[in-house]
Amino acid sequence: MKRSEINATIKKMEALLDECRFKLPPYLYFTPEEWADKNHEYDEIRECELGWDVTDYGEGKFDTLGLALITIRNGNIHNPKYPKTYAEKIMMCDSGQVSPMHYHENKREDIINRGGNDVVFTFYNADQSKVHRTEDGRNIYEKDLVNDVLIYRDGRQYKVKAGEPVRIHNGESITLVPFQYHEFVIPEGGPALIGEVSMVNDDHTDNFFYEPLGRFPTIEEDEPAYRLLCTEYPAAKD
Numbered sequence: 233m234k235r236s237e238i239n240a241t242i243k244k245m246e247a248l249l250d251e252c253r254f255k256l257p258p259y260l261y262f263t264p265e266e267w268a269d270k271n272h273e274y275d276e277i278r279e280c281e282l283g284w285d286v287t288d289y290g291e292g293k294f295d296t297l298g299l300a301l302i303t304i305r306n307g308n309i310h311n312p313k314y315p316k317t318y319a320e321k322i323m324m325c326d327s328g329q330v331s332p333m334h335y336h337e338n339k340r341e342d343i344i345n346r347g348g349n350d351v352v353f354t355f356y357n358a359d360q361s362k363v364h365r366t367e368d369g370r371n372i373y374e375k376d377l378v379n380d381v382l383i384y385r386d387g388r389q390y391k392v393k394a395g396e397p398v399r400i401h402n403g404e405s406i407t408l409v410p411f412q413y414h415e416f417v418i419p420e421g422g423p424a425l426i427g428e429v430s431m432v433n434d435d436h437t438d439n440f441f442y443e444p445l446g447r448f449p450t451i452e453e454d455e456p457a458y459r460l461l462c463t464e465y466p467a468a469k470d
Contacts, residue, residue: 235452284300285301285448297332300324306319316432319429320429334413334440348423356395380392435447
């Protein structure tokens with residue numbers, strides 16, 4: 233992705249957050265220059281990768297395959313300094329954009345439509361009796377194309393057919409469980425503001441994409457950064 237595209241996406245998400253009256257912690261407004269002076273008081277932000285995250289999954293097709301998100305709070309399963317057992321994100325996905333098919337082995341999460349457009353999900357169970365090896369050398373489970381999927385939606389439990397669209401309106405939420413393939417797309421009509429409340433989030437080892445994808449973008453620096461991404465913080469000054 234070009235840095236200019238990342239900058240424009242963050243500014244668009246800031247405008248949507250203001251429109252939906254969703255307020256952010258102060259550190260999410262730090263400039264790159266302000267980050268350069270931050271000491272070890274901010275290590276939790278650095279080491280738990282809190283903050284801005286804009287991804288095209290390494291495919292260079294952000295308009296159709298992309299997501300902007302902020303990790304507001306998180307623990308770190310690799311570091312006992314951060315024993316939180318929960319995480320929270322806020323995300324923006326625009327019309328025509330897809331958050332691609334994947335499952336988690338450990339994380340259970342609630343996805344909440346906080347405002348803007350609808351969010352349309354597709355679900356499959358992961359068939360734990362069938363494994364395929366991806367091009368990047370990972371073993372992941374096949375999608376179960378036959379059996380119905382149990383849906384947990386705002387306290388209601390019901391089943392849908394594998395691959396059947398499930399539309400989530402403003403204020404509604406859905407619970408995603410381990411080994412449940414999920415993908416969502418935003419229909420015409422503008423972006424959706426999407427919340428996530430979950431167990432600890434580990435983007436490095438607990439995302440199992442059905443098609444081999446990267447989690448973070450390769451960035452072409454065509455202009456200065458407006459905000460630093462969560463993978464870009466400088467080391468503490470002191």
